[in-house]
Amino acid sequence: MxxxxxxxxxxxxxxxxxxxxxxxxxxxxxxxxxxxxxxxxxxxxxxxxxxxxxxxxxxxxxxxxxxxxxxxxxxxxxxxxxxxxxxxxxxxxxxxxxxxxxxxxxxxxxxxxxxxxxxxxxxxxPLAALTALQAIRDELQVGQGFRLLITGGAGGVGTFAIQIAKALGAHVITTASPRGRELVESLGADEVVNYENVQFEDEIAPVDGAFDLVGGTTLSRCFEIVKKGGRVVSVAGMPEPRTARQDMDGGSALVALFWVASAKYRMQARLAGVDYRYLFMHPGGSELAELARMVECGKLRxxxxxxxxxxxxxxxxxxxxxxxxxxxxxxxxxxxx
Ligand SMILES: NC(=O)c1ccc[n+]([C@@H]2O[C@H](COP(=O)([O-])OP(=O)(O)OC[C@H]3O[C@@H](n4cnc5c(N)ncnc54)[C@H](OP(=O)(O)O)[C@@H]3O)[C@@H](O)[C@H]2O)c1
CATH class of the missing domain: 3.90.180.10 (Medium-chain alcohol dehydrogenases, catalytic domain)
Known part of the structure; x- marks a missing residue:
């Protein structure tokens, strides 16, 4: 073959x-x-x-x-x-x-x-929608009225994340270039920030949580806009100890490695009074069946x-x-x- x-x-x-x-x-x-x-x-x-x-x-x-x-x-x-x-x-x-x-x-x-x-x-x-489901429903526990920032809403994961968050009742704010604005709005985004010429933390009111798909300085800036006690979940930043324990069955060496690698983001999170979680998504047939049901009832495409x-x-x-x-x-x- x-x-x-x-x-x-x-x-x-x-x-x-x-x-x-x-x-x-x-x-x-x-x-x-x-x-x-x-x-x-x-x-x-x-x-x-x-x-x-x-x-x-x-x-x-x-x-x-x-x-x-x-x-x-x-x-x-x-x-x-x-x-x-x-x-x-x-x-x-x-x-x-x-x-x-x-x-x-x-x-x-x-x-x-x-x-x-x-x-x-x-x-x-499969991969992008499972990632979005696991981050938004399971890690961020998004519900009715939850103010959610999604960085990078126009790509593979972001297009599913917007729809899943809207289906759960969230108020969705996302970053996109002018090339992606129409698409993310068509998926239900309530507010769109043009990441090319605006810093989202200067533009939007504080949010309950953030789902970061960009990493780097974009992830660091998420800590400035999430309310105290909230959570930032990233799939593009740096793995942290829970990534090794919960997502990878990693031993103590991997936990230690990720503890060191994520020190900067964990420090920024601690100073802001928010939780930082790096998610390494997992496959799952039963969750794919749930996503299929969302497609069939018109909540996801x-x-x-x-x-x-x-x-x-x-x-x-x-x-x-x-x-x-x-x-x-x-x-x-x-x-x-
Ligand atoms: N840890 C995990 O389990 C896991 C799972 C899935 C994905 N990921 C990671 O998540 C990230 C996103 O994945 P993806 O599949 O969504 O990627 P993708 O489809 O390649 O994302 C492309 C989109 O990102 C937008 N973009 C680029 N830079 C941006 C910025 N600074 N701010 C806002 N939007 C920006 C682009 O918009 P413009 O062209 O208009 O600029 C483009 O529409 C990747 O790093 C991927 O490896 C991790």
């Missing part, structure tokens, strides 16, 4: 489309004929070696973290799906494997894809920036790395619609 393979760590020259053996599902796994796969910044961050402390796939490894397709075969102990089911998944963190004609996925990471969507739309959902044929995946990755996607970039494997 054709696969987009990671051959080493560094620049794009460490990836290539090549033939790889078709994978075989283990006992609790499902073999999926992949119809479409979504791209995420983590794909190039893994290639660059940025996650090597926590993620070290044996190379060469098929890249890719999310997919939609049809069940081709099931492992001996896999009970949840049958051949022919249309499914979608964020693959296991250590497994990768979505950028291929066939992928093996733990059955607990799969869900039936929303019936009203095609494969491209379904493949755009994927935003597709662009679609590429699988043969053009290197171009798709280059486009993603430029960092201006509005919603998601998806590749199609061909053969299904």
């Amino acid at each position: 054709r696969a987009f393979v990671l051959t080493g760590y560094g620049g794009p020259e460490n990836t290539e489309l090549r033939d790889m053996p078709k994978p075989m599902p283990g006992a609790g796994e499902v073999l999926v004929r992949v119809a479409a796969a979504g791209l995420n910044p983590v794909d190039w961050k893994i290639r660059e070696g940025q996650l090597r402390t926590v993620l070290r796939p044996d190379l060469p490894a098929t890249a890719g973290n999310e997919l939609a397709g049809t069940v081709e075969a099931v492992g001996s102990a896999a009970k949840k799906f049958v051949v022919g089911d249309k499914v979608y998944a964020r693959t296991g963190k250590d497994a990768l494997g979505a950028f291929a004609e066939y992928a093996v996925v733990d059955e607990d990471h799969l869900a039936a894809m929303p019936e009203s969507l095609d494969f491209v739309e379904a493949a755009a959902i 994927p935003v597709i920036d662009s679609t590429y044929a699988f043969a053009e995946i290197a171009d798709a990755m280059a486009e993603l790395e430029r960092g201006h996607a509005k919603g998601k970039i998806v590749v199609t494997m061909g053969g299904e619609s």
Whole structure:
């Protein structure tokens, strides 16, 4: 089968489309004929070696973290799906494997894809929407009237985060360039701050919590605008000790490493009287089923920036790395619609 393979760590020259053996599902796994796969910044961050402390796939490894397709075969102990089911998944963190004609996925990471969507739309959902759900519902506990700042609302995660927060009753303020304003407003954002010429802390009233998708000085500035006792959740800043304990089952060495690495942000948070949490999202079939229900009742829709044929995946990755996607970039494997 054709696969987009990671051959080493560094620049794009460490990836290539090549033939790889078709994978075989283990006992609790499902073999999926992949119809479409979504791209995420983590794909190039893994290639660059940025996650090597926590993620070290044996190379060469098929890249890719999310997919939609049809069940081709099931492992001996896999009970949840049958051949022919249309499914979608964020693959296991250590497994990768979505950028291929066939992928093996733990059955607990799969869900039936929303019936009203095609494969491209379904493949755009798993990683980004699960991240948004876990951050906004579980970590920030957003509810009716919650004033939420989302930095970077126009990208893959942000477009889901706005919709999920609105569905939970929040007042959503987001940052976007003029190129993304119309999109984030169409998704329900109540206030939009142009990050290119305005500092949000000068523009908006204090918020109950912030979901940061940008990191760096943008994350630091979040601590200035969240009310005392509130929380800043970032997926783009620096992991902190709870990331190791709760999201990674990390040992004391990883806890210590993240404690040191996050010292600046934890200090800024402490001075501001707010909590800082870096979330490393996790896959989950039952949460994907919840997201499918949100799609079916009209509360959630994927935003597709662009679609590429699988043969053009290197171009798709280059486009993603430029960092201006509005919603998601998806590749199609061909053969299904
Ligand atoms: N820890 C985790 O589990 C986890 C999970 C998912 C994602 N992430 C991370 O979260 C981050 C966002 O992911 P994504 O998929 O949403 O990325 P993305 O789709 O590549 O984001 C692109 C969007 O970000 C906007 N943007 C760029 N710089 C900005 C700024 N300074 N302020 C506001 N908006 C800005 C761009 O708008 P313009 O082009 O208009 O400027 C573009 O629309 C990435 O770093 C990713 O690795 C982490």
